């Protein structure tokens with residue numbers, strides 16, 4: 333039975349999947365231009381993908397961007413994510429720097445921090461501790477942009493995330509066949525039964541897009557959308573307005 337995780341005005345893991353919108357801007361100027369469109373789209377959660385930033389190593393830029401997002405969205409939970417190249421992100425980063433970035437992110441005005449479970453164990457441990465000390469939520473994540481690992485491996489990854497004290501467990505995989513997509517749906521149902529933490533699952537790419545709307549089948553607590561296809565942070569994301577329409581058709585007002 334899932335125990336909801338509360339952040340600001342929402343309960344992640346209760347009711348319909350919350351719609352997260354990644355912000356993939358490269359400069360602070362780009363963000364300022366985009367903010368009104370994001371406000372109109374009204375996502376449940378904002379994900380700030382700071383690995384997209386040109387000056388991700390510049391602390392003043394991080395402070396500027398995170399404060400602008402918070403100011404525009406005082407009530408909306410914000411996830412801070414630095415996605416490494418190994419997991420489909422934009423930047424190559426040394427392990428010690430990854431730990432430093434996560435700890436700094438936790439100090440900025442974000443509510444949740446994404447921690448890649450496949451980084452060095454000691455780094456994951458230190459980062460989780462630091463994020464929790466600041467009363468922020470840890471979303472552990474795993475991405476396979478090439479394949480759909482078998483269920484046993486996916487379950488092992490979720491167990492590792494749970495053992496690392498993550499609050500929300502997330503996996504994103506790449507399907508090649510319809511069987512892979514069905515496997516992800518079946519795995520998610522089983523994982524949602526086996527873990528009390530909210531789970532987040534998705535099959536990426538066009539083939540996997542159905543998992544981003546069939547969250548009443550997968551029990552995924554969050555689904556990641558995009559503003560437009562060019563601004564997507566991963567393949568297969570559906571435009572937010574479309575996604576909300578389909579979600580409403582499939583689930584009604586839940």
Ligand SMILES: O=C1C[C@@](O)(C(=O)O)C[C@@H](O)[C@@H]1O
Pocket residue numbers: 354379381413415446473475502504534536556557565566567569
């Ligand atoms: O982990 C995820 C999920 C994601 O990779 C997706 O497939 O929608 C998009 C990322 O921005 C986010 O951090």
